[in-house]
Amino acid sequence: MVDDEEGNRRRMAVCTSCESAYAARIASDGTVQPIGARDGCRCGSTSFDIVGDEDDGRSVDGA
Numbered sequence: 317m318v319d320d321e322e323g324n325r326r327r328m329a330v331c332t333s334c335e336s337a338y339a340a341r342i343a344s345d346g347t348v349q350p351i352g353a354r355d356g357c358r359c360g361s362t363s364f365d366i367v368g369d370e371d372d373g374r375s376v377d378g379a
């Protein structure tokens with residue numbers, strides 16, 4: 317069984333289209349996997365940018 321937990325990191329990811337923020341996991345291969353948005357952003361985009369430091373403590377709630 318391969319369980320690569322140590323290769324996963326949690327970060328904030330922001331949709332490149334509508335800038336909605338999600339908590340995301342970064343897989344060991346660098347793949348961004350938004351938690352709770354596995355099918356992509358609610359706007360339909362599946363492209364995310366990793367932002368800032370992990371555990372910012374603030375929610376990003378857009379304008």
Ligand SMILES: [Zn+2]
Pocket residue numbers: 331332333334335336357358359360361
């Ligand atoms: Zn979006």
